[in-house]
Amino acid sequence: MLFNSFAFIFAFLPITALGYELLRRRQLQREKKIWLIAASCVFYAYWSAAFLALLFMSIVVNFFVGRRLQSMARERGTSSRGLLIIGLIWNLSLLGYFKYANFFVDNFDAAFGLHFEIARIVLPLGISFFTFQKVGFLVDSYRNKVEPHTFVDFALFVMFFPQLIAGPIVHFGEVLPQFSRAETPPAADRYAIGITVFAIGLAKKVLVADTFAIHAGAFFDAAARGYTPGILEAWIGMLCYTLQIYFDFSGYSDMAIGLGWMFGVRLPINFASPYKAQSIAEYWQRWHVTLSRFLRDYVYIPLGGNRHGPTRQNVNLMATMLVGGLWHGAAWTVVLWGAMHGAMLVIHRLWEQSRFGARHAMRPRVATTVTFVCVLLAFVSFRAADLATMVEIYRGLFGFNGTLLGQPTWAIEKPLFAAALGTAGLLAVWALPNTQEWLASANPGLASPGYPATSVDARGRLVWRPDPRQSLAFALLLFTCFVKLNDVSPFIYFQF
């Protein structure tokens, strides 16, 4: 079920909230959690009931493996590495089968011409997200960092519908105490803030991202059909896509955080104005923060992080970003996207450590612009249908296809409008506070340790206040979003 659908907003959410409030008022803690699990099952089964069984089976296996790891760690002070590996293999095998089997077979086939054929495998919705969540849980269990909990707690941790499909990727320790807390803030507070954050996210998605999607989609679809974009069109198309993906995914994350708030759970902040970053390293502290910290905690640091010298650190950075790329999809284009970010992180490190870099620090605005352009260029690979299309778009961006100013047709129907829209969007993301900063007084999202941009304070001038004028503005905003719901469009990150 999509957050931006009539079924979700007018049926699922009100019914779930009503049931939750009834149980909460009667202090039925366990029943309240079971109600949320049941609602999450409906939420997931709305897309595919068959995969609900897979999700549930995976929860059962992980719960028992995790429990065994925790009890061993508590009793002996150390847990079984073998059992952890079995647990990890179980999770990664599921992900590998559903997400990568076709990719590997196709590539194997292409390389050796064996004409090996397997049926196209349907990717269970959200599998990349909940797999990482469970991997984190098992590793934390092994490290004896998991508090005692029941099966219901664990099932809710995995299935809690606001974050089930596309994150934020939460740590068990972040949400368990919140699920188990007897007292939640007053309902009026929860709904006022929750609805406000949800409305901002919904507006980002249906009003902004979907508008950029029209231009970006036309551009990429034409490129995939062999259209040759000129330099201007390529930059307009890429600007639109770079803004589309940000508003789409950060909109989704805002909606998730808003929904979490309604049910008394603060979810971690996933986006902290990534396009304001002044370096690629800072960008990864602001973009998809919960994935970034997962990769840091469960890939980069276990690989050795920065503990074995600069060369090894660079290798670790590259490897981590390759994993990050592969996580996004079973295609060489996204692997390449990960490799580009890995390379940019390494170059940034080398630059910072060099004497030249130390003496010639860029001005903040230049640094932000350079970082943004690097991110935009990498997104070509992320979005292009295949490597050939990617090359053609890069040729366009760097002027090898000419300007096409004199050509009668453009793939983007209204290029001037798209350019103006893109410029306005870029200025907005550079100048305006993000959702968390705007609602800093309410503090709706959890900050992540080591990610300073996620720690917000309420000193900004543009701040949310529960006054009638803002209330009216939000009513109008929500209404505008509702009338756009008929043009239903899925979130980009659902495909991952």
Added chain:
Amino acid sequence: MTSPHSSTSSSDVRRYLKVLGFSLGALVTTLLTITATGYHFGLVEVANHEIYGYQRDKIGTAQTIDIAFVGDSSLGNAIDAELFGSLAGHDTVNLALTGSYGSGGAYNMTYKVLQHHTPSLIVVMQSIDVMRRKEAFPGFYFSSEPSQLLTTSPIRILELYFSLKTARRVIEQLWKHGFAKPPELFKDDYIAQTSVYSPPAELGMDPLLPNMIAQSQLDYVGQIAELCRRSGTECVWAYGPIYDAYCTQAADYVAKVEAGLVATGLPIVAGTPLCIPEAELGDTVDHVRPDLKDTYTRRYFELLQPYIDRSAAIVRTAQ
């Protein structure tokens, strides 16, 4: 969870929620009232109660129906049921709605015919253009009996009423004509054509593309095929006539529609769509000139004859 906005009181928050809820409720209610008014009074195209009532009444009043045509206005303007019936030697009825009803409307007309009669052949005839109309549900909804809607999701119905575009059209209509919508003029068993269409030069440059096809239209065709299978009635698909610029431009689109139709199991009548030369166009791209209705009826009869003979033979065997 920290307590939010310590500088504001909980009464502020409650007032914020109340204002938000009340204003949002008022906006939503206003929109739904406007669209419901438009639908109720037939002020928007998809709720054309006159054509629907006209065709539905034929089912109720006909003694026997051997051959039934269901579909859109390309059918309404191309087939003269009386002439077709005399050529085929079977009682024939033309139940064409409009393109706005799409496959959802065609499904319901098939359903109604099969409820009250035992035709030997049902011809589903729609313009290729119908398949790019995004939604088939409105056509189904506005041609349904109340009992059919008991199993329809209220959310689907809410989606239908939650349309700013419809509301805008209703307001325009009310502004210009009030509730006094000019009555539909019927001539030759269908809505009369009142103008002549001259296709703009760029029409041929605006091809129908495969990615424009709406799955919901095909889904209702699939349901028609299922109805026919269950009732043991022979049903076939014939494309309605279309301006020949589309015939040449829309090959990929038609191929994809065809693949979808084949998947439903509905046989496709060879030789369709009939391509209309510019000089023979009526008031739009898929309407033939009114004076050519007989000619096109005869042409479609020739294409459909094998199915008429076969279905008649099946009926005879069954008897």
